[in-house]
Amino acid sequence: MADILRITTPLISRNAAQLQQKQPAPGEVFSLHDLTRVVKPNPQSELLMQNNTIAGQSFTVPAQVELLRDPDVMSGYINDIYLLMEVVGLLPLNNKTATSEIVQMFEALFVLPGEIVPELLRQERASSDFKGDFFDFLRTLLGNGSDPETVVSALRLLKAVNGRLEGQQALRSVANNLEYLARSLSPSRELSEKLASLASRFRRDDAPDMLPSLKADINTLFREIESSILFNEKIEKLLPLVLYNLSRYYQNSDTVTQMGEQFAELLQSEQEKQEFLSLFESVLLHGIKDPGNGPQHDDRSSSLADGVNFDDLLDRQSGGSKVMGTLIRLLAREYDNESLTDASKAKLDTIINSLLSSPNNFTPLLHYILPLQYDGIKSYAEIWINPNGNEEAEVSGDSSAGSDIHFMIVFDITGIGRFEAELFVRGQTIDFLLLCPEEHLKVFSKMESSFRRSIQDSGYRFGSVKINKLEHNRSLIEVFKTLPYRRMGIDITV
Template structure:
């Protein structure tokens, strides 16, 4: 008899036979519908931008530029993260008995920040000089020639000179990269070979003057490269050792191009061309050469950058406590993001202990602003300045300078609201002292820091360039 009252136990698999099923099609994201051009198939619930586990093999149409803009919008500024590290967490790191190394590094960094009026100006110029390499009247002439000539010989000669100039000015940095590559190789080699390689690394002159590369090249080509070749032939190690050797070779090519003789030949060949020699005078050449071979070892900006790099390295390794690792990671990512090929702005990080006030400032400069905010006239320079002053608060300033006239927007901490008129008087005094005049001025409390993309619409011009996806 049929089980009308469900008295007996139903057969297995028949529990839901009496239920009414809705006529709603199921959409499973783990089903790929077969493409048939002769009929319209139902959607499979997937999108090309879906990054779920089920669609991990779908093409990603987000471009590198889109990823850059997304990170730029979400990434905190380098100055705010640095201020957080030193203002808020410095005491806990110093008081921790397990972190004496990084605590001393941070204390040394704070000591190096102490500057007066003249030192602050020199520090700012040093930051600007290290951020922009190809500046000055000499390179302005080369740019005009490149834009105005159709001769491939002239362009190739200029490009060859620029390659030699870039290589010789980066001698010290490239050598440090070479040594770092070799140390990474030694860390991954067998002990006997690693000890032999480290002994050869010690022979390299890490303080060699710019252009004096022959001594180090003799050691690299005569001893280090044969050792690496022998090791690879014996072990057939195609893992991380080979990867670091490849990076070593790339840096070696750049280092070898930075000889003093090679740069001198490239410069003489460039000046022998009528298109260049007729427009360049001796003082321009002297300034160029002096700028290359000047002793930059004691430059405050470079020392500060190197010291901050040491702190970041130790912090990322957990020496400041793993609870602080994210702060160090944010500082590093912000620094790398501001050096992206998609960043058309000059970026500077200016830490200073000015008259007993610790300050971390970050500056973005567009030297050729052409957005809708600028009026007709000469060249317009636009700046965004963010600075955090200990025990005072966070400031933000947007300034447009054109034909000695200034448009300024200033955002100050809420605690300084009673001093609003005093701030305005002092700023007007500073502007007049520098032979400038205000076209417009606005000051109000800083509610929320502005993203860089909102201030510089020029960033979106990257969409019109060649773009790629990964």
């Protein structure tokens, strides 16, 4: 009995004062009233070392830094094209013979000298959502100097407009997902027709107004799919992706209109106000650019050959680009080939992963691909640009360099070899470095005067011109020195 009493006796006296938990104030997620528990580590602490990604040190994050150190990333698209040529039989590595249709599609991949600038502009427009007359107007207006109230209003407007545009892209992604599901479930005519019909409803202009009923219909249809005999692991992975894209839709259109009206009231000139309202109305009605333009990156890119939606991939990556559009259509055509071997399927998976992950947040550079055809010679050029090249001079301690634009061009010429050209543009002066195969070094070393004459009527001139042997394929981190210094980890623990 004594043992029982000892067990049931409270450990805390009933008369002890109970401390009340401090409740967070309205609007606070949580309250940090005891700041002594917030610890800031010293610069060399283990926590900071773990989260920093400064290249060349032992504590870097491998998954991030490997992208910068890998020389193949520098010519990723070129490698993709060669890999695709191998898959379809254009390279003499197997007994597969390419059809005339495949040959014609690959010929359409190349651009002529007169098409270079338009193609670069199309690829550049696809690199960001913040392109078009509307954003150009805001840049010009704010660049001329504006009061703080106008700047804050512009930031709020940009946030609202971007949310609206992301919502439009989300609905297009849902439609693409549903169309892919319809093809995947084609053995069931009833399910396939329902999915195709639902996809067309998501593409209608009044889809945002019908969203509640569309959500209900999509949930009902997904329950039917889950109970179908055709439901498998592949379909199971796709359904959550559709719901995720649907959740990205930004519904509060009143906020966008309100932010636009508030910004217009702050404009002093009546002409500026009318121009802004016209561009703003165009954005709300038609979006910034053609449907599907603008990059979207998804971490779920592994094993994509088993469930990739090529319509969505074309929307995301081509941006109206002839090169990217042709490349993705070639992928889609070959993917539908029933005789595709496992090895070829793995190569397609590699190409798709590359398309979805480059450019990405680990390579914050402008990025272009140009398959060129000139005078019977074919070449593949991949261009990387750092518009803030002066950052590299600051890292090296050279504060006199001024504003630079740093270009890196990798090009592979059929029958000749691989070249690397590096350019620093400082005002009207270009410092030029060409690295070429050893067997061509003597020829190109004699061409310095030709290089200088080639741009004498352009308004630019060459400063230093260096022509050396290409010792090895360089990585992004070897060329763009500031890439690893742009990311710092969280150094606070609670």
